Amino acid sequence: MLLVELALIRLIGLLGLLVLGTSIWVLVDAKTIGVRKGLVKGFFDIGPWGWFFSCLLIWIIAFPIYIAKRGEFKRLNAERFMQNLYQYQSQYRTISEKTYSDPDTKKRTTIDWIESIGLVVLLFVIFRFIVISFVDNYQNKTPPPPVAQYNNSPTLNPNEDLKLSKGWGWTADNYGNEYIEGTVVNRSDNTYSSVFIRFNLYDEENNLVGNANDIVDNLRPHETWKFKALVPYDNAYSAEFAGIDGY
Known part of the structure; x- marks a missing residue:
């Protein structure tokens, strides 16, 4: 909620x-x-x-x-x-x-x-x-600090065609909705029909509470995708990059 x-x-x-x-x-x-x-x-x-x-x-x-x-x-x-x-x-x-x-x-x-x-x-x-x-x-509700403001962890895609570029960050809009934003780049010569990115969300006691996800269609070769994954849990305190899948 x-x-x-x-x-x-x-x-x-x-x-x-x-x-x-x-x-x-x-x-x-x-x-x-x-x-x-x-x-x-x-x-x-x-x-x-x-x-x-x-x-x-x-x-x-x-x-x-x-x-x-x-x-x-x-x-x-x-x-x-x-x-x-x-x-x-x-x-x-x-x-x-x-x-x-x-x-x-x-x-x-x-x-x-x-x-x-x-x-x-x-x-x-x-x-x-x-x-x-x-x-x-x-x-006064400030967005919780992310685990890493800049993170270039490897993706789950074995050929590393899809990868985070310039890290990612935790943001909030004027309505109090919180997001994880960043950039994914397609470093291959192939077009991906769907690209899916996910983050694990943790509370203050470091318990897993859920995930934040975003998806895009038709990511063309060497194209950049600016993702914006909604954080749907009020008790989410930190996040960890979980991977990228491309099909």
């Missing part, structure tokens, strides 16, 4: 964990502060499970809305609780008016907004850390 594909899968996995984790937090928090259907009117009149699935499916929309309305949910739930309590008291109206004019109510609302803003900032920092880690991991 190519490096860019692995990096994208890793990023999607991290973002998926972020969405799932925050959605579960919304479910638990909504139950804790007393969010329930009928607490508010309109489109946002849903219960804890409704908020959970909304965040899970449309997180980019539902989660910021929940954070913004969290303070309102807490305030409305507290007011409804006090109203139910005052129904059993003879001086309901006097106490109720005092409650609504109590400066502590504004203080609680301010605290709720501070908590909501703090949660948004925290999630932004986490999201930024995930994205920066992904970008740094992708951009």
Whole structure:
């Protein structure tokens, strides 16, 4: 699998964990502060499970809305609780008016907004850390050093008609795909229908993980072929020239 594909899968996995984790937090928090259907009117009149699935499916929309309305949910739930309590008291109206004019109510609302803003900032920092880690991991991934930058090892062709010229090297493109590049020269007077070059790939512990290959057709006499063999393994650390076959 190519490096860019692995990096994208890793990023999607991290973002998926972020969405799932925050959605579960919304479910638990909504139950804790007393969010329930009928607490508010309109489109946002849903219960804890409704908020959970909304965040899970449309997180980019539902989660910021929940954070913004969290303070309102807490305030409305507290007011409804006090109203139910005052129904059993003879001086309901006097106490109720005092409650609504109590400066502590504004203080609680301010605290709720501070908590909501703090949660948004925290999630932004986490999201930024995930994205920066992904970008740094992708951009700082340097191609591993080849076993030999210049290698004129003999080919497997007994007559040595086909041979590496000026060695070979390990390169990478802008998308993170890695290649082994070099030049093969046909030193004979014959045309080869197919020429096949291969390299053995090893991990950091020098275990064989696979091969990098390239092929060309109709290599004419004394013609030069600039090969580019794709390295298809992310854990490939070094390479060794394995041979050239010509038919």
